Amino acid sequence: MSPAKSERTRARILDAAASLFAAKSFDGVSMRAIAREAGVDPALIHHYFGSKDDLFDEVLSRGASPDSLIERVTSFPRHEWGEELVRAALGLMESPAGPALRAVMRSGIASHPDLLRRFVGDRILRLLVGHLDGPPEQRAKRAVLVGSQFVGIFVAKYLVRMEPMASMPREEVVQLVGPTIQRYLTGELPSAAVDDGGAQ
Amino acid sequence: MSPAKSERTRARILDAAASLFAAKSFDGVSMRAIAREAGVDPALIHHYFGSKDDLFDEVLSRGASPDSLIERVTSFPRHEWGEELVRAALGLMESPAGPALRAVMRSGIASHPDLLRRFVGDRILRLLVGHLDGPPEQRAKRAVLVGSQFVGIFVAKYLVRMEPMASMPREEVVQLVGPTIQRYLTGELPSAAVDDGGAQ
Numbered sequence: 529m530s531p532a533k534s535e536r537t538r539a540r541i542l543d544a545a546a547s548l549f550a551a552k553s554f555d556g557v558s559m560r561a562i563a564r565e566a567g568v569d570p571a572l573i574h575h576y577f578g579s580k581d582d583l584f585d586e587v588l589s590r591g592a593s594p595d596s597l598i599e600r601v602t603s604f605p606r607h608e609w610g611e612e613l614v615r616a617a618l619g620l621m622e623s624p625a626g627p628a629l630r631a632v633m634r635s636g637i638a639s640h641p642d643l644l645r646r647f648v649g650d651r652i653l654r655l656l657v658g659h660l661d662g663p664p665e666q667r668a669k670r671a672v673l674v675g676s677q678f679v680g681i682f683v684a685k686y687l688v689r690m691e692p693m694a695s696m697p698r699e700e701v702v703q704l705v706g707p708t709i710q711r712y713l714t715g716e717l718p719s720a721a722v723d724d725g726g727a728q
Numbered sequence: 729m730s731p732a733k734s735e736r737t738r739a740r741i742l743d744a745a746a747s748l749f750a751a752k753s754f755d756g757v758s759m760r761a762i763a764r765e766a767g768v769d770p771a772l773i774h775h776y777f778g779s780k781d782d783l784f785d786e787v788l789s790r791g792a793s794p795d796s797l798i799e800r801v802t803s804f805p806r807h808e809w810g811e812e813l814v815r816a817a818l819g820l821m822e823s824p825a826g827p828a829l830r831a832v833m834r835s836g837i838a839s840h841p842d843l844l845r846r847f848v849g850d851r852i853l854r855l856l857v858g859h860l861d862g863p864p865e866q867r868a869k870r871a872v873l874v875g876s877q878f879v880g881i882f883v884a885k886y887l888v889r890m891e892p893m894a895s896m897p898r899e900e901v902v903q904l905v906g907p908t909i910q911r912y913l914t915g916e917l918p919s920a921a922v923d924d925g926g927a928q
Binding site: 633636637639641644645648672673675676678679680681685687691692696704707712717 | 833834835836837838839841844845848849865868869872873875876877878879880881883884885887888889890891892893896903904905907908911912917918
């Protein structure tokens with residue numbers, strides 16, 4: 529297969545996977561169904577992407593591109609990171625990648641915590657940790673606090689659709705939640721809490 | 729049936745339901761299975777509790793008792809509510825009611841958003857709203873922000889078990905997240921965001 533053709537086949541598989549993952553849960557989608565939707569042989573999916581987990585990861589990364597999101601946010605002055613991160617994260621959830629992201633959150637929370645942990649922890653929070661100041665344990669705590677506030681907003685706004693969060697305009701969420709994220713990222717944290725490395 | 733016997737039967741049904749809901753998902757538990765576990769006729773469950781939704785609600789309220797939790801927290805000075813609410817909420821998740829609460833969160837997020845919305849929104853946040861100051865729309869926003877941060881902490885700490893949140897001691901979470909909750913409850917919120925009632 530020529531490189532261009534191979535690239536088109538990859539893209540077709542990713543499109544098919546994204547639309548199926550978005551419509552159903554992670555468990556409800558078989559590799560065979562993705563192959564059928566993409567019009568390719570199932571073996572080709574394994575050849576390009578490995579396991580279903582890996583394919584899912586690829587679908588999310590293509591839409592979400594955590595690297596470019598974090599790069600963009602950290603190009604702003606440090607005291608604006610909180611608001612910019614909320615703005616970027618909500619933008620992502622409301623982008624074409626949104627449905628697949630909601631699907632991973634839903635499946636991840638319900639039955640694939642390992643998948644969600646890997647995607648959020650290894651792909652997003654680890655990138656963020658690299659931009660923060662302080663000792664590693666403190667930076668890891670900051671990142672997981674940021675992650676927890678985002679998970680909560682996503683669940684309330686997009687999955688459970690709890691009002692008045694569900695219909696709150698993006699810029700209002702930015703203003704309300706931005707300062708929380710900013711404090712987690714760069715604010716003073718209680719010294720006892722950040723110094724003992726999480727010891728009981 | 730005598731009042732005492734009827735009370736014991738109710739308790740036996742609630743115990744059976746709690747242990748089954750905790751072990752499986754909401755969907756995985758039938759009224760028939762609860763009846764079998766409790767050693768009663770399925771019709772008796774309908775008689776006492778109505779639908780499975782109602783029974784689930786009752787199981788959670790018995791364990792969680794949102795009323796007493798909110799009463800206890802609001803008996804503290806207002807500037808301590810943030811920390812006290814985190815302390816009480818984590819205490820509840822680590823109490824015997826914890827497994828059933830995790831089950832409702834898991835099922836609710838995955839497939840019963842209405843159930844979760846009703847339980848969190850109508851049972852917990854509405855109580856909280858009654859204790860806050862300001863116009864109703866502003867109080868509703870404060871409450872849903874509080875709810876979103878708690879959902880995020882619960883998902884990260886208990887459902888997905890994301891480190892370093894999963895093994896973080898309760899008092900450390902209280903110190904780190906308390907100020908966020910305090911700001912959402914009683915802090916200055918951006919005036920544009922709270923004055924326009926959520927209009928675009």
